[in-house]
Amino acid sequence: MGEALSLKADWLLPVTGPPIKNGELQIAGGRISALSSVEKIKSSSGTVVIPGLINLHSHLDYSEAPFLKNAPLFDWIERLVATTRQWSREDFERSAAKGAAEAILSGTTFLVDSSYTGQSALAMHRVGLKGIVGLELFGVDATSAAPVFSHWQKRMEELEQELQRLQKATGSESSWSTDDKPIELTISPHSLYTVSPELFRLAVNWAKDRKKFVLTHLAESPQERAWTETGHNRLDSYLRTVLPGPAEEAAQRADLIKNISWKGRGLSPVESLAAEGCIGDRLIAAHCVHLGADDLGILHQAGAAIAHCPRSNRNLENGRAPLEQFLYRELKTGLGTDSLASTESLSMLDEAKALVQVLTEAGIFARDEAQQLALRLITIDAARAAGADDRIGSLAPGKLADLVVLESTYEDPKLKEALMQDGDRVLDGLFNGAFRVRDVYVEGRALVKNGILENPVQKVAG
CATH class of the missing domain: 3.20.20.140 (Metal-dependent hydrolases)
Known part of the structure; x- marks a missing residue:
């Protein structure tokens, strides 16, 4: 199972709860242990975390x-x-x-x-x-x-x-x-x-x-x-x-x-x-x-x-x-x-x-x-x-840490800042090409990093 880690993003979209601005998601033992809002991020990273x-x-x-x-x-x-x-x-x-x-x-x-x-x-x-x-x-x-x-x-x-x-x-x-x-x-x-x-x-x-x-x-x-x-x-x-x-x-x-x-x-x-x-x-x-x-x-x-x-x-x-x-x-x-x-x-x-x-x-x-x-x-x-909503499908403490980190495709800092201003803009951006998949985690283990597929089988075996 994945090691303990913390992910910070401009927004967390739990799906079953309201969006969390300047969010931090903590993972332990392959599961989400906590969601919270932290102090304002100094400069927008253009990132959003959603469920897998x-x-x-x-x-x-x-x-x-x-x-x-x-x-x-x-x-x-x-x-x-x-x-x-x-x-x-x-x-x-x-x-x-x-x-x-x-x-x-x-x-x-x-x-x-x-x-x-x-x-x-x-x-x-x-x-x-x-x-x-x-x-x-x-x-x-x-x-x-x-x-x-x-x-x-x-x-x-x-x-x-x-x-x-x-x-x-x-x-x-x-x-x-x-x-x-x-x-x-x-x-x-x-x-x-x-x-x-x-x-x-x-x-x-x-x-x-x-x-x-x-x-x-x-x-x-x-x-x-x-x-x-x-x-x-x-x-x-x-x-x-x-x-x-x-x-x-x-x-x-x-x-x-x-x-x-x-x-x-x-x-x-x-x-x-x-x-x-x-x-x-x-x-x-x-x-x-x-x-x-x-x-x-x-x-x-x-x-x-x-x-x-x-x-x-x-x-x-x-x-x-x-x-x-x-x-x-x-x-x-x-x-x-x-x-x-x-x-x-x-x-x-x-x-x-x-x-x-x-x-x-x-x-x-x-x-x-x-x-x-x-x-x-x-x-x-x-x-x-699929009979799995007790384990996956939303960001919530206790659920498996199956999640996706999205990154803004905007290179202009002002456009990126404007995109990340509120949850409605972020949601709209999901469906108009404003984000790309950067990282993918399954049970806290990174299977995709910066758009590149890792090899989880080899890593576990090794």
């Missing part, structure tokens, strides 16, 4: 996949599958490593990731990120649910062993984090259109028995909703394109797709999952853009959480999720970036900035209200959605 940022939905595995913008979702997925199907293990390892580095360099300290290969978990450990990684599960053939799930369990056991070996090799299993499991491995049934009801239930029951989260994509596109309600055939054509198998079995696969039981039942995607008993308080559902009249009530009653991805929703032409309704219903909600194949960066500040723009242009919130909300959605609200 939380990304509620990503796919680090695809960080080196081509970025495609303004492509309908299923056109995009078909291209992504065609590209990554040719990748080797080393390709996925390199891609996940790129994403993990970008995430922490942009201020993320906790990440919820759905991983096709499991490489995300290993990449996160290597840079010191904490979070939840769901090993993805696929399988539309209901008759094969049991053997497919058994194969997934074997993959999960192998991933757990590989992560444990990596932790032990670096000496970090016991000394790196006060969390029992800084990276929690769980299950991620990809979506209801790629996972049969029978297989989805196996996934949910597995997670329930172990008190783990379930990560999935839900109600992301209009085509998904049309498919479950009326049997719209765009998803059928997508499945015919991406399902593996020899050409001579194409007719058999087409028959399988034709008889998938999710589709054409007159139910929304949310209603479809609920009908199978697959929505609970450990579900983190990404996107939730195209919802039926009763869907928010179903999600709220179950205690499910939503990962809202405004940039990915825009780039893949899925529209705007009804965030204001999530808030009205008091649904657990945080922001996610999705992958670098569908969004411009893994920066949560960039994601929050995009959200502020969407909310203000639509006239849903005033700019200052949108900014305050956006900051919460990448800190304390996201922590709550």
Whole structure:
């Protein structure tokens, strides 16, 4: 764990409390021990300390996949599958490593990731990120649910062993984090259109028995909703394109797709999952853009959480999720970036900035209200959605010292002084490029210093 230290900054933004001018934050034993305001700093350092940022939905595995913008979702997925199907293990390892580095360099300290290969978990450990990684599960053939799930369990056991070996090799299993499991491995049934009801239930029951989260994509596109309600055939054509198998079995696969039981039942995607008993308080559902009249009530009653991805929703032409309704219903909600194949960066500040723009242009919130909300959605609200708000998400005594030091990008001393005059200007500066990420701490240990990634694994091992 990190040694005792004290950080001084022009401003501390606790998120759950008022901004503290001329602030001092003390760390002991990897946790925040005190917050206070000190005598006026002689000259502005242009620094602000905020909680470590939380990304509620990503796919680090695809960080080196081509970025495609303004492509309908299923056109995009078909291209992504065609590209990554040719990748080797080393390709996925390199891609996940790129994403993990970008995430922490942009201020993320906790990440919820759905991983096709499991490489995300290993990449996160290597840079010191904490979070939840769901090993993805696929399988539309209901008759094969049991053997497919058994194969997934074997993959999960192998991933757990590989992560444990990596932790032990670096000496970090016991000394790196006060969390029992800084990276929690769980299950991620990809979506209801790629996972049969029978297989989805196996996934949910597995997670329930172990008190783990379930990560999935839900109600992301209009085509998904049309498919479950009326049997719209765009998803059928997508499945015919991406399902593996020899050409001579194409007719058999087409028959399988034709008889998938999710589709054409007159139910929304949310209603479809609920009908199978697959929505609970450990579900983190990404996107939730195209919802039926009763869907928010179903999600709220179950205690499910939503990962809202405004940039990915825009780039893949899925529209705007009804965030204001999530808030009205008091649904657990945080922001996610999705992958670098569908969004411009893994920066949560960039994601929050995009959200502020969407909310203000639509006239849903005033700019200052949108900014305050956006900051919460990448800190304390996201922590709550991930079941970690007792440990992270705000600056408060007793919480883990996961935090970010931001530095003003203004070189002119007068502009810098003006920026740091009051908390409202500082908050506005977070969303207009007035700051850069300088340092990132996880449990009091500096993982990024002056914008350069440290190697926490080597340091612990050494």
